[in-house]
Amino acid sequence: MTPRAREAIESAQVIAGYDTYLELIKDLLGKKKVIGTGMMQEIDRCQAAVEEALGGYDVAVISSGDPGVYGMAGLVLELTLKYPESVQPAVRVIPGISxxxxxxxxxxxxxxxxxxxxxxxxxxxxxxxxxxxxxxxxxxxxxxxxxxxxxxxxxxxxxxxxxxxxxxxxxxxxxxxxxxxxxxxxxxxxxxxxxxxxxxxxxxxxxxxxxxxxxxxxxxxxxxxxxxx
The missing domain is CATH 3.30.950.10 (Tetrapyrrole methylase, C-terminal domain)
Incomplete structure (x- = not known):
């Protein structure tokens, strides 16, 4: 995990991720709202994260390694593009170590x-x-x-x-x-x-x-x- 990734997790109000990965960062979750799903539910998980962002919350979507290498970065970007540009939440891809x-x-x-x-x-x-x-x-x-x-x-x-x-x-x-x-x-x-x-x-x-x-x-x-x- 890079320092930037840790900072993003700590500052987020909502955390979304695969249950196994959330378990790895449970010490960073605190009292944050958590969206956790199992394997094969990636679209549902990321859609829920985007909806939280549309509601004004700062959301962190967790991937293992780097989110742009077999992670969730691409899916989150694709889902946000389905909304009108005027309401699309800003997305930052925070690099990790692949x-x-x-x-x-x-x-x-x-x-x-x-x-x-x-x-x-x-x-x-x-x-x-x-x-x-x-x-x-x-x-x-x-x-x-x-x-x-x-x-x-x-x-x-x-x-x-x-x-x-x-x-x-x-x-x-x-x-x-x-x-x-x-x-x-x-x-x-x-x-x-x-x-x-x-x-x-x-x-x-x-x-x-x-x-x-x-x-x-x-x-x-x-x-x-x-x-x-």
Whole structure:
């Protein structure tokens, strides 16, 4: 959480967010009005937040990581645009630290060159589209960061990522996995493209697959930028 994000939460009169994320900031909620919903209720939650803002309240909509990276920033902006410009509430997107950036810092420096960030969740994006993006990123030798890599329902998509990447990269290509990044259960695992799917991976994991130049040294994952050292 950035200082600006904390200040925005503390100054808000109403807090809206996914119940799991609200639990993480319960010490900041105090006696504020709270709009909490479960998974798959993002539109209802953000609509309720916009209506509170239309009523004159200062509202903070909570996302994990950065609200503009698989968060609620886009949805809130889209919902406010449905109202006449004369009554649209002002929206400020307050940056946070994205999971991919935080995980990269834990692993070392795996994102020092061009990289792609891809979510394996097919709830809003068809798997065929996700698969094509993985193929293109692998073919282009991008470092690939994977959000939502595996759930109890989705178990084969991460295996498909491995198979696609192996078409373009050596089996020894470094892969880093960070669980519960920046939370109390944080854990980091270094593996390789051949074996990484044997590690524990779930929805609280972020996976970073190195490019053809990435290596591991001193327990850290490094992707060279190209400096001559």
């Amino acid at each position: 999971a991919v950036g935080a995980a990269a810092a834990i692993l070392g420096a795996p994102l020092m060159h061009d990289f792609a960030v891809i979510s394996l969740s097919d709830l809003l994006t068809p798997w065929e589209v996700i698969e094509k993006r993985i193929e293109m990123a692998a073919a282009g030798d991008f470092v690939i960061a994977i959000y939502n890599p595996k759930s109890t329902r989705r178990t084969m998509q991460i295996e498909a990522v491995r198979e696609i990447a192996l078409k373009y990269r050596h089996s020894s290509t470094p892969v880093g996995i960070v669980h519960h990044v920046s939370r109390t259960k944080e854990q980091m695992v270094l593996s390789n493209l051949e074996n990484f799917t044997r590690e524990h991976i779930d929805m609280f994991s972020l996976v970073i697959i190195g490019n053809s130049q990435t290596y591991i040294a001193g327990g850290q994952m490094i992707t060279p930028r190209g400096y001559q050292v």
